[in-house]
Amino acid sequence: MAMFKVRVAEILEETSNIKSFRLSRLDGAPFDPYPAGAHIDIVGPTSMVRQYSLCSPPDELDAYVVAVKLEPESRGGSAALHAHVEVGQELEISAPRNLLLIEKGADRHILVAAGIGVTPMISIAYQLHRTGENFEFHYFARSRDEAAFCNLLETRSGFSERVFFHFGRPREEQSDVLERIFSSLSEASHVYTCGPQGFMQVVLERASAVIPHDNVHVEYFQASEPQQAEDDTAFEVELENEIYWVPIGKSIVETLAENGIEVDTSCKEGICGTCIMGVVRGEPDHRDQCMSSSEKQANDQIAACVSRSKSPRLALEFL
Ligand code: FES
Known part of the structure; x- marks a missing residue:
């Protein structure tokens, strides 16, 4: 896969364990357009390659923004990006790829994120807002302090009335909340989800009880256990x-x-x-x-x- 170099233009602490990295091209030119929900590969300081969703507006191509959560059991991916990458440093990245495409012709789009799974949903929300689509954005996290991008979601024009926060809900309650969210969907509605495996499984089960299974779009960060x-x-x-x-x-x-x-x-x-x-x-x-x-x-x-x-x-x- 073709890789190219970019420069880290800005690093922000979004929460105590999530940093966002703003990446720009070395020649200062805009990046190529990409579809909302896309991710890129980043070669970190330990040469480990990891995938990160782009969370900047897909029509603002002066920079790519990714958010990286420091994983406690990181073997050099997120930990190295957090500890060893500084503004001005060069990193190698791939072109964006996307498996989480927005469904054309849907009557409603329901975005459901948990934790760091918020990142691909933000770029999808930017795109849905720009094209005037009917969407809702539900964001689950342990607490507001642990949720990245809350201010952005509350203040960005066109987002505030469509974004619903669900903080501190145990898994059993999440299931009931999801059931209520999905109860008004039609066969033409589509659900997009990203977050921990167990959470996405609940989203998948609850949404598939109401809409066709293929109308539920899942973005995985982690592979499940390989088959024996x-x-x-x-x-x-x-x-x-x-x-x-x-x-x-x-x-x-x-x-x-x-x-x-x-x-x-x-x-x-x-x-x-x-x-x-x-x-x-x-x-x-x-x-x-x-x-x-x-x-x-x-x-x-x-x-x-x-x-x-x-x-x-x-x-x-x-x-
Ligand atoms: S290399 Fe990622 S799916 Fe095969």
């Missing part, structure tokens, strides 16, 4: 008229790399969508969290870093 290796079987991959054997314990990406074929990757955990390849023949065993259920049912794409095959051979192509 005992479920794996070996299979063949056919690519550009060559056959490759994918053994148990190796991914398609790893197998192809061993044979000199590079597939673009980023997260390598099935959440970012960078490694998606086309499926020409065969039935994938989808194990990613980046494709929707209808995309998985279509069986014409595969996240090659984690997914495997149900059929003895998968014929793939680069997209």
Whole structure:
């Protein structure tokens, strides 16, 4: 994946453990436009690559803004960005990518964020406001002190009457609140969510009880536990008229790399969508969290870093 250098123009402490980083191009020119909800890869000071959602207005291209929460068990990603990155420093980033696209033609858009999951929802809210769409933004956090961007959400023109804070609600109460929020939705409404896994699971269950499952759009920050290796079987991959054997314990990406074929990757955990390849023949065993259920049912794409095959051979192509 092509990476390029940017300069850290500003760092703000949004909460005691969340910092925002404003990044600008080295030549001072504007960035290319990107769709709301997109994320970028950032190569941190320890060379670790992590994905962060853009939370600046998608039509203000003089800078990209990301917010980084200091994770207690960080192995060098967020901790290094918090501790070792200063204003003026250069960082390497990727171009924005997006799996959380705004659904055209929806009658309402309900944004539901928890914790640092607020970041992609902010750029989506900017876009929905700009285009005059009907939306609500529900933000769950342990407390106001732990919630980033509250002032922005309260004071930005067009946001204040659409933003609802839900502070200090235990998980059982969150479920009831979500049920009330979703009770008035129609089949044409769409829900977008980002936050901890358990929270998003509740959002998914509550929203899917009212609207079609595919109308619920989920942005994962973390991969769920990988499926156990005992479920794996070996299979063949056919690519550009060559056959490759994918053994148990190796991914398609790893197998192809061993044979000199590079597939673009980023997260390598099935959440970012960078490694998606086309499926020409065969039935994938989808194990990613980046494709929707209808995309998985279509069986014409595969996240090659984690997914495997149900059929003895998968014929793939680069997209
Ligand atoms: S590299 Fe991120 S989904 Fe495969």
